[in-house]
């Protein structure tokens with residue numbers, strides 16, 4: 001059942017084609033992907049590990065090997081007690097320059113400081129303060145937002161040439177090499193020297209923006225998945241070193257990173273489903289063409305904004321798949337450092353609510369924008385908090 005799809009000369013994603021009536025299990029792919037699903041135990045508030053056949057069947061239907069994206073290498077580099085080779089400031093031996101907390105200017109780490117940062121990550125103690133984590137996430141957020149603005153912002157038409165993205169990538173390398181160009185870059189320079197963050201997810205996000213400028217439709221889910229990885233899954237990979245993993249977590253670091261990546265995929269699929277009408281006005285259809293065809297639909301129906309039964313059935317499948325990725329993300333969210341869990345659960349539950357809102361609009365995302373009101377958002381916060389205090393427990397996976 002597995003097929004390969006050549007996305008570009010440098011990237012190949014493997015996986016089964018999306019099938020409307022695919023069976024829920026596949027022995028060939030289950031040998032490739034072994035998943036232990038965690039589920040919250042309602043009585044104890046702890047999290048148990050169960051081997052969920054249905055979920056692993058679905059993963060084989062929609063999931064992919066991440067080998068070609070070199071995710072294992074990224075995770076290994078970010079989890080290593082050695083500083084990333086990209087973060088060249090770590091290698092500087094300059095005892096005169098000591099990093100000050102919150103300093104947004106160029107910071108040169110002393111060898112003493114270097115040793116203590118490495119040790120801190122190796123032993124996971126002392127943990128970064130919440131303020132340090134907030135600043136770091138803010139710096140990553142700002143860089144991601146600026147990157148997106150290059151292709152989506154008000155100046156995108158004159159900016160989004162390949163040259164601009166190439167220049168942005170050089171600037172990224174400068175950030176990692178301790179040569180920030182402006183104060184916002186400096187915040188990221190500071191962050192990548194305080195936390196073991198690899199440059200690859202950042203480069204991959206820029207690659208996603210390049211893809212977006214040259215592609216206006218996606219033939220199948222493999223192509224769309226790759227795009228979602230580039231522009232959103234990467235955010236999960238960038239965030240985990242800052243969010244931290246609970247020291248008591250028995251889960252494997254690779255599974256937690258996968259879950260973080262799946263949160264990005266779920267978010268981006270949800271973004272796409274919310275914005276179908278808006279994207280169509282720009283001549284963009286981020287929906288797999290082969291899946292549209294399976295429901296007797298094509299781009300023309302999207303441009304004409306036809307919300308009929310075929311569209312509703314198609315949307316139900318799309319929503320199911322986005323929820324599938326959120327469910328996988330939840331398994332990992334329990335295992336983040338407790339200081340980071342609440343914001344992550346809040347973001348996750350908020351995004352899921354957008355899917356509910358599309359359903360409440362009777363799947364009309366062509367002429368209406370799904371919206372989650374302030375009251376619903378506020379009511380969700382205590383629920384997110386209760387999820388965030390569940391204790392990770394169970395055998396290591």
Ligand SMILES: CC(C)=CCC/C(C)=C/CC/C(C)=C/CC/C(C)=C/[C@@H]1[C@@H](COP(=O)(O)OP(=O)(O)O)[C@]1(C)CC/C=C(\C)CC/C=C(\C)CCC=C(C)C
Pocket residue numbers: 137140141144145148152231232233235236237239240243256257259260261263264267268271272329330332333336343344347
């Ligand atoms: C184990 C586990 C679950 C860990 C959690 C890991 C984690 C914190 C994951 C975060 C995932 C996340 C928030 C992904 C962002 C996805 C996203 C919205 C991508 C958008 C891309 C382009 O889409 P589009 O062009 O369609 O969007 P617009 O129409 O332009 O709006 C992005 C815009 C790329 C840029 C992404 C950002 C600006 C978001 C970056 C967010 C953070 C760094 C904060 C993450 C922290 C929390 C607490 C969620």
